[in-house]
Amino acid sequence: MTSREKEILELLKKNPQISQQELADILGITRSSAAVHITNLMKKGYILGKGYLLKAQDYVVVIGGANIDIHGFPKIKLIPRDSNPGNIKTSPGGVGRNIAENLSKLGVAVKLLSALGEDLHGENLLKECKKSGIDMDHCYFSKDFPTSTYLCILDHNGDMFAAIADMKIQEKISVEYIREKAHIIDHASVAILDTNLPEDTLTYLLQHFHSTDFFLDPVSTTKAEKVKDKIGLFHTIKPNRMEAEILSGASIRSEADLKTAAIYFFSKGVKRVFITLGEDGLYCGEPSEQYLLQSPKVSPVNATGAGDAFMAALAYCHTQQMSLKDTAHFATAASIVALSHEDTIHPLMSIDTVQKKLRELNL
Known part of the structure; x- marks a missing residue:
């Protein structure tokens, strides 16, 4: 559209x-x-x-974190335990929220279920999300907890060096809150979950909404543990190499190991697997086919938003009923678009921009 x-x-x-x-x-x-x-x-x-x-509009619901992001960009090679000259930027963030904004930029109607504090950061997040086309009408607003804040220091290559996340308010995305929003989840074409959610909330979602296709962003190796015994309840998962090891219990050192991990996920009930490997590419598959997609050589400006763009693209492709191969290529191109800008969300992210990148990369 x-x-x-x-x-x-x-x-x-x-x-x-x-x-x-x-x-x-x-x-x-x-x-x-x-x-x-x-x-x-x-x-x-x-x-x-x-x-x-x-026609009743199809939409994707994203259930997860919404933060204020504070990023530090050093001007030279980062020196640990010292004051480094550089630039500091504040922007809307959070895994769930970032995925939602990327989806909106890809032309997908998206509703965000998250928790915000009734404070200045919360007001700014609400305003910026609405400006980005995200439906925020069903979020939880708390007087007791501050809006989540994510503090990240990048190295001179644009990769994350260290980060601290204050996300206590995510506990307010409770089972009770999800029950109140059941109609939103029931009618979504896709529901994307990030593991910042409380474990009992994740369990409730996966056990009570059987007609919904759930997509998983594990977020981190520690948080991936929350869904290790529920992995088969997801339609699509997007772990990195270390998260895939945690979720499958397998050591991944080769393409054969990647296939072993993917087969494990399929045996549990997962329909599609996308294991991101950074510079080594992407291993993707569904029960009938799996393959390794080599990563094009790029110079990242900011690597923090690539995974969120990739997940949004996976959901977009699912709504368009795209093949595994086309999905892998489109999502890879979307992540490379995200890598090319200092903002976590590329301001020009769109279907046209991703398709142009696909042509440039000859994918």
């Missing part, structure tokens, strides 16, 4: 009886252009008939 078509759909939701001339006047286009956009929306199935009867 184009950005203009999205604008027209929003206007039709507010006033299904609006005329094409009124649409044209509001958008500053000709009536004939408005008619063409309406016709295209009907062909794509978003408008079902006369009177602008709208």
Whole structure:
């Protein structure tokens, strides 16, 4: 869907009886252009008939962390235990929130279930997320806990050197809260979970929503332990090498080991596996096929947002029913787009930008 078509759909939701001339006047286009956009929306199935009867919009729900991110960028090689000259940048972050923003930039309707404090950071996050097109209407707001904060120091290569996360408020994403939002999860085309969630919340989600396709971002080796015995309840998982070792119990030192780990996941019930290997590429598979995708050579500006872009792309591809190979290539290209900007979320992330990168990389 184009950005203009999205604008027209929003206007039709507010006033299904609006005329094409009124649409044209509001958008500053000709009536004939408005008619063409309406016709295209009907062909794509978003408008079902006369009177602008709208199809219920498919959406992805992301359940996970929303933070304020503080990143430190050294100007020279980082010296441990010393004051380093550099730049400091504050921006919206959090694994779940970052995935949600990438999805929105890829044209996917997305709802975020997260917890924010009733403080300045929370107000800023809410405003920025809404500006990015994320539906924040179902978040939990707490007077007792501050909004999550993530402090990260990068090295001179743009890789994370050390980080501290204050995420106590995520405990408010409780089983009770999830019960209240059951209708949101039930009707989602995909539900993406990150392991910042409390373990009992993760367990409840996986055991009570059997018609939902769950995607997993393990976040870290420590947090991956929360879902080790529930891994078969996920449709798609995206661990890195170390997280895959924790989840499968296998030592991964070769392509044969990667295949062994993938087969373990399939035996448990996982439908698709994407093991990210950094510079060594990506091992991806489903029960009928698996292969190793070599990583193109790139010079990262900031590596912290690549995984979030990759996960968002996986969900986008799932909504488009793309093949394993096409999904792997698209998600890889999306992660490389993310790597190329100092912001965690590339401001120009879009389907067109990813497709352009695919052509550049000859994927």
